[in-house]
Amino acid sequence: MTMIRYGNLKAAVVRCALGREREENPQFIALRSHYGYDSFFCQPGLEGAHEKGGVEGEVGRFRRRHLVPVPDFASLAELNAFMAAADAADDARRITGRSETVGAAAARELPGLRPLPGEGPFDPALVLSCRVDARSRVCVRQSYYSVPARYAGRRLQVKLAATTVTVVAEGAVVAVHTRSLHKYTEDLVLDHYLEVLARKPGALPGATALAAARKAGTFTKSHQRFWDAARAQLGDSAGTRALIGVLLLHRTQPPEAIVSGMGAAVTMGRFDPDLVALEARRLAPARTVAPVVVPVTAPPAALHERPAPSLGAYDQLLGVGA
Known part of the structure; x- marks a missing residue:
């Protein structure tokens, strides 16, 4: 079985026992089982310094070559893309005393590796x-x-990853959030509360989810302009319900089209969500519809050999009742 040598990283080791015995993290055991390899842990401290010298040296070389000065990245995805490009660039490197490149050596060893799990x-x-x-x-x-308000009181499955929190109900994903780095924070999505707010429109102005939507930029100045004009003409409750109806359209229509639809509604002074939906569909990019192909069950020659239709048989009805 393939064996990978590790230091005593906390993500994999829960507790160090005597010698090389380790209590491994259950998720790390699941990872090894998935890819089918075994682990070898180095001795901690000075006793095991010689066991991973090559790894430590390679980490230092990579850092000096690609990460000095320390670069800045806007996201983890951007950092990962940079590291992948740096790793690919090292394929052309030659280790001192060897004739082939690192990439060529890796390609030569590739046939001896086990395939990835299916x-x-x-x-x-x-x-x-x-x-x-x-x-x-x-x-x-x-x-x-x-999560959507209809799931209140239910127990749902939550997948906690390094950067995301995914909520699953009956096998379907119902909410995805960026994982918070701090305790006692709230990540609320306004769309999750629209059905409740439609019954209680007076709760919308002070809703925490609305403040979060404003901060995130999903509740724009166009939404506020439509809301203000709708309340001025229809009253607070009816105007707020009209806004909620427009917010529900975001589930099926692109945001740009809905913003244009709201602008048209304000110009016309008609604050009907159906009107906004109509304008959004009209202004949305046309969808390409695949042509419908009707299968032909008979060969083309047979189609031409069929006799022309005739009404001669109906002439017999002329004498009936005479």
């Missing part, structure tokens, strides 16, 4: 079971994340 990449997310509270939130590691 079930796809390993999912490192921790699967939890969380109950949705009365405010349509799940609590994960002392942080709160919203």
Whole structure:
């Protein structure tokens, strides 16, 4: 079996026992089982310094070549793309005293490696079971994340990954949030509460989810302009319900088209969500519809050999009743 040598990284080792005995993290054991390899842990401290000298030296070389000065990245995805490009660039490197490149050596060893498992990449997310509270939130590691209001009081499956929190109900994903880095925070999505707000429109102005939507930029100045004009003409309750109807359109229509539809509604002074939907569909990019192909069951020659239609048989009815 393939064996990979590790230091005593905390993500993999829960507790160090005597010698090389280790209590491994259950998720790390699942990772090894998925890819079919065994682990070898180095001795901690000075006793094991010689066991991973090559690894430490390679880390230093890579850092000096690609990460000095320390670069800045806007996201983890951008960092990963940079590291992948740097790793690919090292394929052309030659180790001192060797004639072939690193990439050529890796290609030569490739046939001896085991194939990747057929079930796809390993999912490192921790699967939890969380109950949705009365405010349509799940609590994960002392942080709160919203789900659609219809799931209040139910217990749902939550996949906790390094950067995301995914909520699953009956096999379908119902909410995806960016994982919070701090405790006691709330990540609320306004769309999750629209059905409740439609029954209680007076709760919308002070809703925490609305403040979060404004901060995230999903509730724009165009939405506010439509809301203000609708309340001025229809009253607070009816105007707010008209806005909620427009917000529901975001589930099926592109945001740009809805913003244009709201602008048209304000210009006409008609604050009907159906009108906004009509304008959004009219202004949305036309969808390409695939042509419908009708299968022909008979060969083309047979189609031409059929006799022309005739009404001669109906002439017999002329004498009936005479």
